[in-house]
Amino acid sequence: xxxxxxxxxxxxxxxxxxxxxIYYSVWVLVLPFVDELHPLQSLFLPRDLALxxxxxALLLVSAGLGLFMMAVRWKxxxxxxxx
Numbered sequence: 001x002x003x004x005x006x007x008x009x010x011x012x013x014x015x016x017x018x019x020x021x022i023y024y025s026v027w028v029l030v031l032p033f034v035d036e037l038h039p040l041q042s043l044f045l046p047r048d049l050a051l052x053x054x055x056x057a058l059l060l061v062s063a064g065l066g067l068f069m070m071a072v073r074w075k076x077x078x079x080x081x082x083x
Contacts, residue, residue, distance in 0.1 A: 024054075 002010070027044045034040055045053070 023044075027047075028050050031041065031044055031047065
């Protein structure tokens, strides 16, 4: 059973994910139809970054996952050698 702190962290992560999803969806799906001089445009990044930001995030997550897997395999290989 999850503790209160685990539940709080989980709810926080879900909340942050929801905010990021809504922000990105509005940025990519709604803003192209809004006039460029509208004040709403100042709340969002330039449209040029709409594909660059997720691509960079995917690259960073993939690199981090690869490094983690490499470290685990290296650690397991070392422990088998010494046993």
